[in-house]
Amino acid sequence: MDVSAMIPELLSALPLTLAITFTALIAGFCLALLATTLRVHRVPVISHLADLYVSYARSVPVVLQLFVAFYGLPLLVVLFGSEDFFSPTIAAMVALSFYHGGYLSEVLRPAYLAVDRGQHDAADSLGYTFRQKITRVVGPQAVHFALPGYGNSVIYLIHNVALVMYIGAADVMATAHLIMERDYNQYQFETYLVLAVIYSVMCLIAWLIVRFFELRSPMQAPEATAKAQIKNALIASA
Amino acid sequence: MLELKDIRLSYGTTQVLNGVNLSVKRGDVVSIIGPSGTGKTTLLKCINYLARPSSGTIAFDQIQMDYQRADKNAVQAIRLRTAMVFQQFNVFKNMTVIQNVMDPLVVVQRKSKEEAQEIALRELDRVGLSSKRDSYPSQLSGGQLQRTGIARALAVRPDVMLFDEPTSSLDPELVGEVLKVIRDVTSSGITSLLVTHEMQFAKSISNRIVFMDRGVVAADGSPAEIFDSPSSPRLAQFLSSEHSLQ
Ligand SMILES: Nc1ncnc2c1ncn2[C@@H]1O[C@H](COP(=O)(O)OP(=O)(O)O)[C@@H](O)[C@H]1O
Numbered sequence: 001m002d003v004s005a006m007i008p009e010l011l012s013a014l015p016l017t018l019a020i021t022f023t024a025l026i027a028g029f030c031l032a033l034l035a036t037t038l039r040v041h042r043v044p045v046i047s048h049l050a051d052l053y054v055s056y057a058r059s060v061p062v063v064l065q066l067f068v069a070f071y072g073l074p075l076l077v078v079l080f081g082s083e084d085f086f087s088p089t090i091a092a093m094v095a096l097s098f099y100h101g102g103y104l105s106e107v108l109r110p111a112y113l114a115v116d117r118g119q120h121d122a123a124d125s126l127g128y129t130f131r132q133k134i135t136r137v138v139g140p141q142a143v144h145f146a147l148p149g150y151g152n153s154v155i156y157l158i159h160n161v162a163l164v165m166y167i168g169a170a171d172v173m174a175t176a177h178l179i180m181e182r183d184y185n186q187y188q189f190e191t192y193l194v195l196a197v198i199y200s201v202m203c204l205i206a207w208l209i210v211r212f213f214e215l216r217s218p219m220q221a222p223e224a225t226a227k228a229q230i231k232n233a234l235i236a237s238a
Numbered sequence: 239m240l241e242l243k244d245i246r247l248s249y250g251t252t253q254v255l256n257g258v259n260l261s262v263k264r265g266d267v268v269s270i271i272g273p274s275g276t277g278k279t280t281l282l283k284c285i286n287y288l289a290r291p292s293s294g295t296i297a298f299d300q301i302q303m304d305y306q307r308a309d310k311n312a313v314q315a316i317r318l319r320t321a322m323v324f325q326q327f328n329v330f331k332n333m334t335v336i337q338n339v340m341d342p343l344v345v346v347q348r349k350s351k352e353e354a355q356e357i358a359l360r361e362l363d364r365v366g367l368s369s370k371r372d373s374y375p376s377q378l379s380g381g382q383l384q385r386t387g388i389a390r391a392l393a394v395r396p397d398v399m400l401f402d403e404p405t406s407s408l409d410p411e412l413v414g415e416v417l418k419v420i421r422d423v424t425s426s427g428i429t430s431l432l433v434t435h436e437m438q439f440a441k442s443i444s445n446r447i448v449f450m451d452r453g454v455v456a457a458d459g460s461p462a463e464i465f466d467s468p469s470s471p472r473l474a475q476f477l478s479s480e481h482s483l484q
């Protein structure tokens with residue numbers, strides 16, 4: 001078997017990798033919004049639960065989070081009296097959504113707080129409702145501050161999707177191992193190299209999309225204040 | 239038209255406002271002067287409830303509110319009839335100049351885009367910013383930012399304008415262009431409260447001067463009374479220190 005025959009086989013597993021990635025991107029974003037809202041507003045008890053969740057998502061190794069979901073979710077479902085329907089793929093989607101949501105909350109929260117207090121004052125003084133203030137003024141500015149960190153979190157998510165093979169999901173990584181074993185481990189280097197290229201391309205595309213929005217931001221004008229640039233850099237490195 | 243009674247407010251353990259009384263008649267141009275940290279900004283922010291007093295009352299024409307039982311509808315009604323110009327401009331950074339002026343009209347007042355644009359263009363012309371209508375805040379000077387803030391405030395047709403040290407964050411050479419606009423606004427008859435350190439300017443545009451000191455109104459009178467025959471040693475001392483700065 002040569003490399004050109006291996007590539008289509010690897011790519012055939014790509015839809016699954018992408019499905020897990022997109023599910024985690026969307027569900028994770030919703031979780032991050034929820035967690036950030038709770039953490040910014042400090043509702044007693046619930047906000048602490050949100051803190052706990054974020055700290056779990058950020059401090060437990062992602063592999064471990066996958067195992068916890070894979071073995072824990074069936075128990076949870078049985079507890080509520082229904083059949084165990086968890087495939088490795090679903091467990092991976094759930095685990096990575098939670099991981100990504102927690103991680104992203106630590107991007108969104110500082111971005112929200114980076115919006116100048118005066119912007120809130122101005123909107124409030126003009127009679128904007130809270131909702132109008134968020135959608136018209138504070139939200140768009142927070143998005144601007146969040147974008148660099150968001151780009152990073154997407155790239156980490158893509159990397160971590162490669163771990164789903166540990167709970168038996170048949171993503172590109174798992175497929176690569178199948179191919180190598182079938183070929184008596186002859187073409188390991190080539191296979192890994194192809195895999196590296198696939199991941200690079202995925203991350204590059206994600207980065208380009210985020211970068212496009214960054215450059216389009218009205219607040220990214222050439223004379224943007226030094227303070228804003230420092231804030232950006234801090235958030236990006238956080 | 240506007241009456242504040244016994245306003246008290248503290249941040250943590252520091253009392254900032256210790257029972258402020260202030261009443262403003264329609265058409266008044268009241269300048270509020272006083273040392274830094276005395277609570278001038280905080281007082282203006284009590285009017286539109288950006289700062290939340292622990293006690294006191296406000297009466298704004300028909301609207302009455304006791305700050306101990308602050309009521310959402312009353313706060314909103316007051317906010318819709320006042321407009322604030324901030325020391326730090328607080329122009330919306332994600333919007334162009336004209337969007338800044340139009341947005342409250344469209345979002346809060348539910349005017350049509352066309353009507354909002356028409357009003358915005360008129361106000362931008364009034365503050366001399368027509369040529370910058372499509373610039374973003376990051377491309378403007380401080381003076382231009384503040385004139386955007388003033389246009390945004392004027393566009394909502396407020397009954398009372400609240401100016402909080404509108405020129406204090408500006409480079410000296412940009413102060414003039416903003417004062418010129420404020421002079422034009424106040425002389426048009428709109429009721430205005432102006433916190434400022436520009437003593438000559440305050441004297442020339444105001445019909446009343448309020449001297450705040452340590453969280454209370456320490457003197458209140460016509461420009462002549464306040465500047466030419468200060469009633470207390472602290473006022474005299476404040477005026478001479480301000481004078482020596484200019
Ligand atoms: N948000 C705040 N939190 C805590 N202290 C504040 C806050 N805003 C103002 N202060 C304090 O209240 C006092 C009065 O402030 P301010 O009203 O801004 O005074 P002025 O406008 O007369 O200079 C100052 O001592 C200031 O440090």
Ligand SMILES: [Mg+2]
Binds near residue numbers: 278280403
């Ligand atoms: Mg002040």
